[in-house]
Amino acid sequence: MSFAELPALLAEALAARGYAAPTAVQAAVIAPEAVGRDLIVSAQTGSGKTVAFGLAMHPELLGEDGKIAPTREPHALIIAPTRELALQVSRELIWLYGPTGARIATCVGGMDAAKERRQLNYGAHIVVGTPGRLRDHLERGALDLTALRAVVLDEADEMLDMGFRDDLEAILDGAPDTRRTLLFSATMPKPIVALAKRYQNDALRISTVGEDRGHGDISYQAVTVSPSDIEHAVINLLRFHEAETAILFCATRDNVRHLHATLVERGFSAVALSGEHSQNERNHALQALRDQRARVCVATDVAARGIDLPTLTLVVHVELPRDAETLQHRSGRTGRAGKKGTAVLIVPYQRRRRVEMMLKGARIPVEWVDVPSAEAIREQDRERLITALLAPVEIDEEDAAIAERLLAERSPADIAAALVRAHRAALPAPEELSSQGDRREERQAGQHRPGFDDVVWFRMDIGRRQNADPRWVLPLICRRGHITKNEVGAIRIGPNETSFQIPRALASKFIAAVARTTEGEEDVRIEQSDAPPAQGQGQGARPQRGGPNRPAGGPGAPRHQAKPYRKAPPARGPSHR
Incomplete structure (x- = not known):
């Protein structure tokens, strides 16, 4: 009909x-x-x-x-x-x-x-x-x-x-x-x-499921990051895609409030939607998105249900959805009425296997990609900027008069450079994500860096059998001990135990911080070691604590996912110095 x-x-x-x-x-x-x-x-x-x-x-x-x-x-x-x-x-x-x-x-x-x-x-x-x-x-x-x-x-x-x-x-x-x-x-x-x-x-x-569009109009991507880098990943995804309108999904009101404040501080035009906002506040936020006064919406699942924004082309799952059904409802905010959209899942390293199983069960095709690097974002910026500046525009008499005055006082090259600089200044800076690639081999080999000649060894009751990996072990050490990644020396991962170095000058501070942060978080024990681990592959491991039923996704995985950025290091720079 x-x-x-x-x-x-x-x-x-x-x-x-x-x-x-x-x-x-x-x-x-x-x-x-x-x-x-x-x-x-x-x-x-x-x-x-x-x-x-x-x-x-x-x-x-x-x-x-x-x-x-x-x-x-x-x-x-x-x-x-x-x-x-x-x-x-x-x-x-x-x-x-x-x-x-x-x-x-x-x-x-x-x-x-x-x-x-x-x-x-x-x-x-x-x-x-x-x-x-x-x-x-x-x-x-x-x-x-x-x-x-x-x-x-x-x-x-x-x-x-x-x-x-x-x-x-x-x-x-x-x-x-x-x-x-x-x-x-x-x-x-x-x-x-x-x-x-x-x-x-x-x-x-x-x-008509599968007849209208299925997943065809939504491109699913997934990126793996350290829990401490989730905010940085969000910033780089927003900057790389530069979507006309984007929505970021969080699990709780607190996390919506925190991420929204972070993005506004970084220069993004963002609004928030959660259960703590009145209907009047929600209406104003949605109208700001429709009017393009705001381009990013940070929301919980309930607050975002029913939102229909024609310009919405990017959905970012900052915190993983509880199931595939929620994933599809969230992602369905984009790719509507025949338009194309992109949905990106930010996956902590230790949760990748679980996410892969969820996507496979829902038969959702996904492309696993790297978080856009700062250089990739700058390259995108250059192309977008050239396209925007070369686009035809209507010029009125006042514009022409100002242009003539500028040409009389500056060269065309100087004027073009100033125009480029003005455009670039309005863009939030991309982030350099912490990467253990360059230093992982150094730590695993036990090599000392400057400042690590006098160290104290500590150990954790997790190892390769519990999927211990420097990509999430290092942020865990930093968070528990209130130190930066540059203050952690060699890391040796054994079958059931991981050993690492802390400079002796920081050992007392580290021990005190671990004692405070361990309360209510007993899934991983950190304690001082009496002697360095044997060379090779982390020998000297003691029997696994917590029995054979420790979660395969790594200790404390649900907790890291539930609060992805509340306990993360500050959002400025990869070293957090």
């Missing part, structure tokens, strides 16, 4: 927004066999499902003349899991149904409830809201469901995951049995199946 077969006003609204032909999910829900039936729809994020359910319910909303049927009570109810998604749905339905004369009311937490009640009392044809606020209006008598003809549950699986089952059941129990129920869910876990069985009648199953 094509858009031409829809009521004229809807077809005109779609054409005005640039919709030439329906996507797979849109064609499926308006096909003759779907008209008038309950639907269970599985579709990828970004496949046009908001417009799809908007079109699917048009027979219940429009009269024979193609205009909205007169009513005081709502005829359609759309329930979404978050405020942002509900507001996004409202914006879509306003342009789609606006020409028909439809009145649309939005009811979400964090907004003025009294104003929402006035809208409902005035009369709304379509109501869009979150479960908690809708139930509140229902119980207060402000929301009348007696004339309801269609109910849409958008991202139903997410609503159940967020604990809205009771609210959904209260709303659906209050709606007429004759209504249509359209259930949109990216996945079909058992709770969704049970919900459909209880509240739907002979529902038609529609699945």
Whole structure:
């Protein structure tokens, strides 16, 4: 079925927004066999499902003349899991149904409830809201469901995951049995199946997963870093891609706040979205992204759900998602409506195996790449700068007058150099990530550097059998002992034990710091060694502590991932001197 077969006003609204032909999910829900039936729809994020359910319910909303049927009570109810998604749905339905004369009311937490009640009392044809606020209006008598003809549950699986089952059941129990129920869910876990069985009648199953775009419009990349270099990796990824709009995902509000402050301090135009922000603050942040006053958004999973930004081309998973489903929801913020996007996972060294298994299980193709180096970023900057400065521009009389004055006082070469310098000065500086490549062989061989003639040996109860690797062992030593990587001498990794040098002048300070930081973090023990390890491969190892069940990803791996930058060294320079 094509858009031409829809009521004229809807077809005109779609054409005005640039919709030439329906996507797979849109064609499926308006096909003759779907008209008038309950639907269970599985579709990828970004496949046009908001417009799809908007079109699917048009027979219940429009009269024979193609205009909205007169009513005081709502005829359609759309329930979404978050405020942002509900507001996004409202914006879509306003342009789609606006020409028909439809009145649309939005009811979400964090907004003025009294104003929402006035809208409902005035009369709304379509109501869009979150479960908690809708139930509140229902119980207060402000929301009348007696004339309801269609109910849409958008991202139903997410609503159940967020604990809205009771609210959904209260709303659906209050709606007429004759209504249509359209259930949109990216996945079909058992709770969704049970919900459909209880509240739907002979529902038609529609699945377009893999037909609309799958992963085709998103390029997945992964980079491995030391936990202490995660912030540096974020900065270099932003600088390398220079996306028009980028979103960075963190696991907690604290980490959103910390990373946002770091980026602003470094000169990035960034906004933050998390549960601690009011609805007004969220609206301002999203508007700043749409207006291009900000180009980077740091967000938690819940705050970012439902965000639809046409210019969003880069998603960075600063902290790893809890599962492949969350990874796809996050990454689905980009690569929408046929546009290309890039999703990058920042993976601490000790978590790579787990991430590889998750991606393989989800059949997500990923390219493992290096974090962009400072030189690679500068090369990209040069190409982008030349392209920008050679692009044709319109010059008015004032611009021409200033140019003539500059040419009279300076040579063209001087003016061009000043222009380049001005452009480059506005760019945040890239970071040099700490690299153990040059010094690893030196440490493993036990060679002394200047200042390490008088040292104290320490040992840790981890070794090769626990996947000990200098790339994450060195940052662990620095974090526990409150020292820099340049204050660590040779590192020798044995089967079950790792030994390392600390200058004798710093030994007392190191011991005191380790004693303080070990509290509540017993996964790795650090203690002074009575004698240097034997030459070769870290001989003198004692039996492994913690038994055979130590995590294969390296000791303390979950803890390092949970707080990737709260305990990291300062963000200036690789040596942290």
